[in-house]
Every structure is written in structure tokens, then in C-alpha cells.
Amino acid sequence: MTTPTGVSKARQAVAVKVRGMHAGYGPTTVVRNLDLTVAAGEVVALLGPNGAGKTTTLLTIAGLLPAQSGEVTVLGRAVNAKRPWAAARNGVALVPEERALFFDLTVRENLLLAIRGDRQKAIDSAISYLPALEPLLGRRAGQLSGGEQQMLALARAMASNPKVLLVDEMSLGLAPVIVQRLLPILRTVADDLGLAVVIVEQHIQMALSVADRAVVLSHGDVVLTGSAKELATRRELLESQYLGEAAL
Ligand SMILES: Nc1ncnc2c1ncn2[C@@H]1O[C@H](COP(=O)(O)OP(=O)(O)OP(=O)(O)O)[C@@H](O)[C@H]1O
Numbered sequence: 210m211t212t213p214t215g216v217s218k219a220r221q222a223v224a225v226k227v228r229g230m231h232a233g234y235g236p237t238t239v240v241r242n243l244d245l246t247v248a249a250g251e252v253v254a255l256l257g258p259n260g261a262g263k264t265t266t267l268l269t270i271a272g273l274l275p276a277q278s279g280e281v282t283v284l285g286r287a288v289n290a291k292r293p294w295a296a297a298r299n300g301v302a303l304v305p306e307e308r309a310l311f312f313d314l315t316v317r318e319n320l321l322l323a324i325r326g327d328r329q330k331a332i333d334s335a336i337s338y339l340p341a342l343e344p345l346l347g348r349r350a351g352q353l354s355g356g357e358q359q360m361l362a363l364a365r366a367m368a369s370n371p372k373v374l375l376v377d378e379m380s381l382g383l384a385p386v387i388v389q390r391l392l393p394i395l396r397t398v399a400d401d402l403g404l405a406v407v408i409v410e411q412h413i414q415m416a417l418s419v420a421d422r423a424v425v426l427s428h429g430d431v432v433l434t435g436s437a438k439e440l441a442t443r444r445e446l447l448e449s450q451y452l453g454e455a456a457l
């Protein structure tokens with residue numbers, strides 16, 4: 210999708226800047242030499258087979274895992290994993306793979322945990338993008354369907370009023386028809402609010418239909434980048450990255 214015309218300069222400001230980043234666990238490096246720039250209002254799809262390093266990349270940008278080397282800045286500030294709360298305060302929200310909801314709390318209580326400042330305004334704003342949650346506000350999160358839980362995880366991230374939204378496999382365990390409803394919401398919040406959005410997604414074509422650009426990782430290396438439009442038409446090239454992996 211192209212950037213809408215008339216977008217203000219502020220919206221094109223760099224929100225996430227990663228240069229020469231190495232990341233991993235202990236002495237093991239699982240993402241090598243990553244360069245990634247995401248502008249305000251832009252949606253970038255981070256694609257690649259299982260184990261490629263997608264979650265590791267999101268955790269490192271969110272300040273939950275220290276980069277082994279290289280530069281990671283969000284809204285002009287260096288991300289420091291020794292102060293993970295600072296990244297959240299700086300406007301980064303991560304919707305993790307496992308959703309991390311409090312099942313014994315209601316939908317409203319889960320949302321309130323994410324909010325600093327005007328509570329009702331933040332809830333109203335989050336719910337305006339996910340209206341299906343409104344009648345469920347008083348229900349315990351553990352009694353929601355998978356799709357509703359994912360909506361709540363997204364609403365909670367939105368309620369923190371982020372500038373950067375990192376979404377890890379929103380579609381995990383969900384029917385494609387639900388994914389088709391949820392993914393466009395990420396496009397909308399990028400367009401409406403100027404959020405910089407990074408999505409990790411196994412539904413490649415659906416991800417490309419809402420993203421501006423895509424970066425494909427394999428074994429921790431960037432193997433392909435391009436506009437979403439261009440990559441959507443070069444399906445065989447994209448698929449070969451995944452199939453090459455499966456053949457190993
Ligand atoms: N906590 C950890 N400690 C050690 N190694 C890890 C840890 N988490 C992930 N890894 C390894 O790092 C590599 C990259 O994992 P990562 O979770 O980033 O992949 P991914 O692209 O998100 O995969 P998936 O699509 O399966 O979620 C894998 O080889 C994985 O086994």
C-alpha cells in the first residue's frame with residue numbers, strides 16, 4: 210500500500226532505526242548485521258521461516274533483550290535493555306507472540322494495567338479501533354475466544370498510546386478470516402495516528418496487503434527487502450526463501 214498523499218513531514222520522521230545490529234542469547238548470535246528503518250505512519254512486515262530471528266529482533270527493539278552490537282534507536286533515543294521500562298515510556302508497545310494477558314482479570318482491568326494518564330480516554334481510543342471488545346469489557350480475559358484475546362492484546366498495546374507498535378504473530382492459532390479482520394486495523398492505526406508498526410506474520414500475502422515494505426530474514430540474515438507491492442507480485446522469490454529452509 211502506498212503512503213497516502215498529503216502526509217505531514219512529522220509522519221515521515223524516522224521512528225525506529227536499527228544499524229548493524231547483532232542480537233541473540235548469551236554468546237549465541239541469531240540475528241546478524243540487521244539494518245531496519247521504520248518511519249512514523251509506516252507498516253513494515255518482518256517475514257521469514259521459523260527460527261529466522263523475527264521474535265529476537267522485536268524483543269531487541271522493545272528493549273527486552275540487549276543487542277550484542279550495533280545501534281538501536283527509537284524516536285531518537287538509544288534503546289537500553291538494562292532499562293526496559295524506558296523503551297515502554299518512550300512509546301514502544303509490544304504485542305508478544307503469547308499475548309501475555311491476565312486471564313483472571315476482566316477486559317477492562319487488563320486495559321487499565323497499560324494506561325498512565327486519562328484512563329477513560331485511553332480505553333475509548335483503544336476500543337474505537339476494536340469495537341467488538343466493547344460488550345466484553347466486563348468479561349474475564351480467560352473467557353474470551355482466541356480472536357477476542359488477540360484483540361485485547363492489541364487494544365492493551367494501543368491503550369498505552371504508543372508511537373511504535375511491534376506485533377508478533379498476531380494470527381497465531383486464529384482462523385484466516387479473523388486474521389483478515391485484524392491485520393487491516395494495524396494499517397489504520399499507522400495511517401490515523403502515525404504509528405510506526407512492525408508486524409511479524411506467517412500469513413505472508415495478508416501481511417503484504419497491509420504493509421508498505423517487507424524485510425525477509427533467514428537464519429538471522431536479511432535475504433530480501435522491498436516494497437510490499439513489489440514482493441507480493443514476486444511470490445516465487447519469497448516462497449523460495451521459505452522452501453529453501455524447509456528443504457534443509
Ligand atoms: N531464549 C532463547 N535462548 C536461546 N536461543 C533462543 C532463545 N529464543 C530463541 N532462540 C533461538 O534463536 C533463534 C531465533 O529465534 P526467534 O524466536 O527469533 O525466531 P522466529 O523467527 O521468531 O521464529 P518463529 O517463526 O518460530 O517464531 C532460533 O534458533 C531459536 O532457537
Ligand SMILES: [Mg+2]
Pocket residue numbers: 263264265306377
Ligand atoms: Mg517468533
